[in-house]
Amino acid sequence: xxxxxxxxxxxxxxxKTLSEERSIIQKQSAKVRTKLRDDHLSLEKRRKNIxxxxxxxxxxxxxxxxxxxxxxxxxxxxxxxxxxxxxxAVLLLDExxxxxxxxxxxxxxxxxxxNKYIVSLALTTLGFLSSPELVRDxxxxxxxxxxxxxNVFLVKKALQCTAKMISKDITLFDVFSxxxxxxxxxNNSLVCHGTLLGVGKVIQAYVKGFPAYLEMxxxxxxxxxxxxxILVADISEIIPExxxxxxxxxxxxxxPEYDVKGVCDPFLQxxxxxxxxxxxxxxxxxxxxxxxxxxxxxxxxxxxxxDPSKSSGQSILYETAKTIFSLNLEQSLxxxxxxxxxxxxxxxxxxxxxxxxxxxxxxxPQDPSAVQRHRKYILKxxxxxxxSIKSRALELTFAILDESNIVESITELVNxxxxxxxxxxxxxxxxxxxxxxxxxxxxxxxxxxxxxxxLKILELTGSYMTQERINDILxxxxxxxxxxNKNHFVVKLLxxxxxxxxxxxxxxxxxxxxxxxxxxxxxxIGEYADLVLSKSKSSIISETNLTKYLVDLDTYCTxxxxxxxxxxLTATLKLSSKITNGKxxxxxxxxxxxxxxxxxxxxQMKSVQxxxxxxxxxxxxxxxxxxxxxxxxKQKPIFESIHRASSVIKKTEKPxxxxxxxxxxxxxxxxxxxxxxxxxxxxxxSPQGNADKDLLADIFGSSNNRSESVxxxxxxxxxxxxxxxxxxxxxxxxxIYDDDNITIYGQVNSIxxxxxxxxxxxxxxxxxxxxxxxxxxxxxxxLVMGTLIPSSDINTxxxxxxxxKITGSGxxxxxxxxxxxxxxxxxxxxxxxxxxxxx
Amino acid sequence: xxxIKYMLLISRQGKLRLQKWYTAIAAKEKTKIVKALTSIxxxxxxxxxxxxxxxxxxxxxxxxxxxxxxxxxxQNSDNELLTLEIVHRYVETMDTYFGNVCELDIIFNFEKAxxxxxxxxxxxxxxxxxxxxxxxxNIKTMDILENxxxxxxxxx
Numbered sequence: 002x003x004x005x006x007x008x009x010x011x012x013x014x015x016x017k018t019l020s021e022e023r024s025i026i027q028k029q030s031a032k033v034r035t036k037l038r039d040d041h042l043s044l045e046k047r048r049k050n051i052x053x054x055x056x057x058x059x060x061x062x063x064x065x066x067x068x069x070x071x072x073x074x075x076x077x078x079x080x081x082x083x084x085x086x087x088x089x090a091v092l093l094l095d096e097x098x099x100x101x102x103x104x105x106x107x108x109x110x111x112x113x114x115x116n117k118y119i120v121s122l123a124l125t126t127l128g129f130l131s132s133p134e135l136v137r138d139x140x141x142x143x144x145x146x147x148x149x150x151x152n153v154f155l156v157k158k159a160l161q162c163t164a165k166m167i168s169k170d171i172t173l174f175d176v177f178s179x180x181x182x183x184x185x186x187x188n189n190s191l192v193c194h195g196t197l198l199g200v201g202k203v204i205q206a207y208v209k210g211f212p213a214y215l216e217m218x219x220x221x222x223x224x225x226x227x228x229x230x231i232l233v234a235d236i237s238e239i240i241p242e243x244x245x246x247x248x249x250x251x252x253x254x255x256x257p258e259y260d261v262k263g264v265c266d267p268f269l270q271x272x273x274x275x276x277x278x279x280x281x282x283x284x285x286x287x288x289x290x291x292x293x294x295x296x297x298x299x300x301x302x303x304x305x306x307x308d309p310s311k312s313s314g315q316s317i318l319y320e321t322a323k324t325i326f327s328l329n330l331e332q333s334l335x336x337x338x339x340x341x342x343x344x345x346x347x348x349x350x351x352x353x354x355x356x357x358x359x360x361x362x363x364x365x366p367q368d369p370s371a372v373q374r375h376r377k378y379i380l381k382x383x384x385x386x387x388x389s390i391k392s393r394a395l396e397l398t399f400a401i402l403d404e405s406n407i408v409e410s411i412t413e414l415v416n417x418x419x420x421x422x423x424x425x426x427x428x429x430x431x432x433x434x435x436x437x438x439x440x441x442x443x444x445x446x447x448x449x450x451x452x453x454x455x456l457k458i459l460e461l462t463g464s465y466m467t468q469e470r471i472n473d474i475l476x477x478x479x480x481x482x483x484x485x486n487k488n489h490f491v492v493k494l495l496x497x498x499x500x501x502x503x504x505x506x507x508x509x510x511x512x513x514x515x516x517x518x519x520x521x522x523x524x525x526i527g528e529y530a531d532l533v534l535s536k537s538k539s540s541i542i543s544e545t546n547l548t549k550y551l552v553d554l555d556t557y558c559t560x561x562x563x564x565x566x567x568x569x570l571t572a573t574l575k576l577s578s579k580i581t582n583g584k585x586x587x588x589x590x591x592x593x594x595x596x597x598x599x600x601x602x603x604x605q606m607k608s609v610q611x612x613x614x615x616x617x618x619x620x621x622x623x624x625x626x627x628x629x630x631x632x633x634x635k636q637k638p639i640f641e642s643i644h645r646a647s648s649v650i651k652k653t654e655k656p657x658x659x660x661x662x663x664x665x666x667x668x669x670x671x672x673x674x675x676x677x678x679x680x681x682x683x684x685x686x687s688p689q690g691n692a693d694k695d696l697l698a699d700i701f702g703s704s705n706n707r708s709e710s711v712x713x714x715x716x717x718x719x720x721x722x723x724x725x726x727x728x729x730x731x732x733x734x735x736x737i738y739d740d741d742n743i744t745i746y747g748q749v750n751s752i753x754x755x756x757x758x759x760x761x762x763x764x765x766x767x768x769x770x771x772x773x774x775x776x777x778x779x780x781x782x783x784l785v786m787g788t789l790i791p792s793s794d795i796n797t798x799x800x801x802x803x804x805x806k807i808t809g810s811g812x813x814x815x816x817x818x819x820x821x822x823x824x825x826x827x828x829x830x831x832x833x834x835x836x837x838x839x840x
Numbered sequence: 841x842x843x844i845k846y847m848l849l850i851s852r853q854g855k856l857r858l859q860k861w862y863t864a865i866a867a868k869e870k871t872k873i874v875k876a877l878t879s880i881x882x883x884x885x886x887x888x889x890x891x892x893x894x895x896x897x898x899x900x901x902x903x904x905x906x907x908x909x910x911x912x913x914x915q916n917s918d919n920e921l922l923t924l925e926i927v928h929r930y931v932e933t934m935d936t937y938f939g940n941v942c943e944l945d946i947i948f949n950f951e952k953a954x955x956x957x958x959x960x961x962x963x964x965x966x967x968x969x970x971x972x973x974x975x976x977x978n979i980k981t982m983d984i985l986e987n988x989x990x991x992x993x994x995x996x
Contacts, residue, residue, distance in 0.1 A: 055950065088955065125962060157969065161962045164966075165963040195971070198970070268967050268970045312925065352921060354889065355891050387887060389891070389892070
């Protein structure tokens with residue numbers, strides 16, 4: 002192993018294996034560490050070791066042991082040491098380290114050094130490592146350079162430093178004045194691209210920090226208005242100069258050293274645009290009245306005068322568009338900005354497409370119709386090979402979706418689904434989620450077309466469609482009032498299902514993994530068999546075929562397909578009342594019979610009950626098995642980002658144990674995402690659930706609520722018979738929580754060994770709706786919560802109660818989280834309560 | 841505008857060749873970012889755009905021969921296109937300095953690569969000098985000063 006930096010690098014590169022590389026690095030690291038500890042090491046050797054240390058830093062190794070050594074190098078008089086020392090300090094130290102105070106004196110000396118390169122090194126380092134102490138102590142030195150130096154090289158760096166310093170420490174506003182900037186702008190020998198970049202930075206930092214500075218002065222009773230006027234006067238003097246510089250830059254490109262593909266210094270142009278933007282963001286009327294027009298003219302000039310075919314020109318045009326939108330300038334400029342972006346969409350370069358889509362997405366609230374106009378280009382981006390562009394285009398397409406373009410856009414989206422590959426599942430899910438939702442909010446005149454779209458997406462994406470969307474589709478179908486349309490859908494669906502089934506010749510392929518398709522087919526058979534049987538001219542939809550489909554599907558169903566079985570049983574029962582073929586009816590009966598001994602309790606229970614109904618005379622059966630009533634559908638938020646949408650989908654719903662609940666309550670950020678699963682009306686969302694409830698309530702009059710995946714801790718929506726009850730507050734209930742909206746009382750009913758019964762009384766002070774109370778107990782205990790009685794909606798002054806059963810041991814402690822709405826506004830409360838009892 | 845949060849140079853094999861942080865970030869977080877971005881960016885196909893969203897900010901990158909130049913910028917305020925131009929300016933400047941720069945030049949002369957970068961970008965990642973010749977002249981003068989020191993030492 003050699004001793005120079007070069008051989009060290011070579012050794013690392015030459016390592017055959019990862020472990021060999023590690024051992025080389027570790028050996029060197031140890032060696033450098035010992036060397037640097039040696040006080041008698043010559044500066045030359047020291048330098049060598051610091052270089053190695055920097056290489057270790059690049060490799061991602063620990064370098065803290067060398068930090069002081071960098072400072073020692075800086076202390077040397079030789080340029081070569083200082084240069085390396087400062088470079089290493091910037092890399093190995095950061096602003097948060099106390100060590101920096103050691104630098105104060107060294108840097109102060111260097112800032113006043115006669116060699117401009119040493120001054121420059123110190124300035125660069127100060128710009129990187131601006132700790133509060135360094136800023137405070139070294140500001141005078143930097144300001145001195147600004148005021149006295151005639152050297153462009155130093156002034157430009159001092160300006161950058163100053164900008165950083167005043168943005169770090171607003172007390173510097175006391176001593177810094179924009180006069181320095183004006184002097185520099187007025188001194189022709191100092192004005193060049195480098196200094197203008199720095200001037201821009203200082204003005205931005207000054208203007209951005211000014212409001213905070215005024216805030217600070219307020220407490221000292223200083224005359225704020227006078228201060229503001231000084232700012233306005235200073236800025237008003239500076240603006241014309243900047244506008245002039247910017248215009249000159251944009252007009253002529255005479256300096257080859259600043260040319261970037263035919264555009265003169267796009268960096269400086271963008272910096273000056275940004276500077277003016279920050280000034281106008283102050284929204285000071287005096288400044289805006291005087292200059293905003295001129296700025297608007299200038300932006301128009303830049304937008305028309307910059308070459309859109311070069312990447313350097315594009316970056317300026319993009320900056321211009323962004324500025325127009327962020328200042329919310331007038332309509333004509335907005336259109337100009339949107340057109341710039343639309344041109345980007347039309348280009349070949351993916352980067353400009355991406356930024357354009359991204360920016361348009363932000364502009365939609367300001368000017369939807371202007372974005373609308375470029376829909377064609379946006380739709381075209383759907384088919385871009387780059388997935389990030391695809392997803393942006395998708396978001397944008399949904400964001401501009403409305404009545405006027407829904408047919409065209411959705412046709413295009415379905416087209417997209419058709420050609421979309423497997424790796425785009427996330428995007429496909431996003432489309433389905435939003436597409437189904439879009440139909441809820443946007444009226445479509447052609448219902449038949451809408452149903453055709455549903456059919457198409459079931460076919461294309463049914464294998465991974467979420468249950469909620471399937472329910473949405475079923476609800477929509479159920480609520481279709483036009484018989485022809487409904488018939489059209491069902492016939493088409495069943496035709497495809499039965500045809501496939503025949504072609505597949507009972508092979509397993511038939512019941513492929515298109516879950517949603519199967520479910521919808523089964524449901525339609527149950528609900529609409531009579532409708533299509535009477536009207537259909539096609540021979541394939543016959544009593545026997547429908548029956549056979551159900552029978553075979555039943556045989557292929559595994560124990561895991563509970564959901565399908567669940568739907569299938571109901572469909573079987575319903576179909577039996579709609580057909581006349583005796584053999585078919587008997588087959589259907591057999592389906593139900595085989596499941597009366599099913600291992601799954603749920604299915605078993607259902608089958609037993611259905612079998613009872615099955616044997617009833619038609620007169621009794623018919624009314625029970627009527628088609629469903631119209632369903633109400635819950636509104637969901639439509640627009641969310643792709644990332645969010647897919648993450649919600651991926652979350653599998655699982656029964657929540659009390660432990661989970663506790664976790665949720667403690668870190669309640671996940672609650673929002675999952676709350677759907679716990680909404681009181683959850684089970685009502687599924688048509689099937691409704692069917693069962695109706696059915697069972699009618700026949701048996703029992704309140705046999707079977708919540709499936711949902712755990713008992715939910716507060717179920719109130720059943721009707723409870724509605725008349727009113728709850729009285731017992732006299733011995735103690736107040737455990739009280740705020741502006743609600744008072745909660747607690748009463749411990751009984752304490753036994755390892756078991757406590759507690760009642761909570763919620764007394765409302767406003768009209769509370771959709772109250773959801775979630776409680777958690779300590780880890781040694783378990784909690785079972787009852788429903789809210791009489792209702793989760795509580796009028797002013799009324800009381801609802803909820804019983805809690807706690808098992809386990811330890812002190813009785815509750816953490817309660819409440820979510821509710823008052824006049825439609827969401828509220829949530831979280832509190833802890835300790836009872837005096839323990840179990 | 842473009843305020844660069846950090847600049848990373850990563851080889852096609854996923855080796856870090858240069859790292860420069862313009863904001864104070866904890867060492868652990870730095871390692872995490874480098875690791876994540878290496879795998880994200882190396883996996884991207886050639887035709888994809890050069891902008892990636894990562895965590896709370898955006899990352900723009902461009903590949904030059906065997907090296908990826910990666911810059912972190914803020915989500916909304918920064919100009920992605922301009923950042924790419926800055927990276928390009930840096931590469932051009934190094935190209936002139938080294939004479940047809942390649943990965944090896946940067947590996948063995950990382951100090952110079954840092955020197956050039958520091959002349960171009962200062963403070964919290966804002967561009968300070970846009971003229972290639974200004975940057976190179978200053979770097980060369982400093983190189984001479986450095987050599988004079990060495991010469992003095994040899995002579996004495």
